[in-house]
Amino acid sequence: MSSVGNQTRMFHGTWGYLHIPSEALWCTLNPDELSLEAYHAALKNVSKMEIDPGLFLPLGWPQDNYEQVYKSQIAQVMLKYVATPSDRKKTIPLDPLSVEPISHEAPNIRMLKLMEESDNSAEGIGQVMESLQRQSGLEPEEFFGRLQLIEGDLGTSQIFNAI
Known part of the structure; x- marks a missing residue:
């Protein structure tokens, strides 16, 4: 119920987050391994990769370290x-x-409003990307020059994967 001069609005939408790594972590990374070319090269190798279920299991070494400390x-x-x-x-x-x-x-960590006006169309994805650009504080040329959208589903509000 609203009254004159007193109105509330609720935003129904999807939020995302942007985790910005610390400067100390950036210093340990090789910039050549973080390029778009390195990403494409890694994707080429995925089709030839054999999936071993053991790769998804935790390693035993952390437990061994704790055991050694206790002993x-x-x-x-x-x-x-x-x-x-x-x-x-x-x-x-x-x-x-x-x-x-x-x-x-x-x-x-910065929270981002993702789904403000989307209607699962080209215009909708454009509105979402413009909203992200405004929230980033970057100029459009700089933002869209850095953004590499991998996938996203506006209709079901699925996760946007981007680098």
Whole structure:
């Protein structure tokens, strides 16, 4: 119910997000492997690729690292407070492999309004792309020169894949 001077509007649409990698991560990447040519070369190899279901399973090495850390901590306590080993060559290593720390920095994530006026037409996709360009703050030439739209379904509000 609306009254004079008091009205509410609800936006029904799809939102997306843009995760901008940190500068530290960018420094570790090879720019030649992030080019459009590298992307096309990788796509050419996909048709010849054999899919091994094992590639989708987690690796066992993180669990092994944690196990080594726990054992070394217990061994340190045992050596310090409880007992001495009869043969030091057969003791559990007191310095396990280091576990790679996870960054504690908050990620730079920007929310984007995707489906404001779309009607599953060429005009609709144009409106969505113009909306993204306005939200990015880039000039149209710069934005569309960088955007590589891979796929998207406006009718069912599916995910836009873009690089």
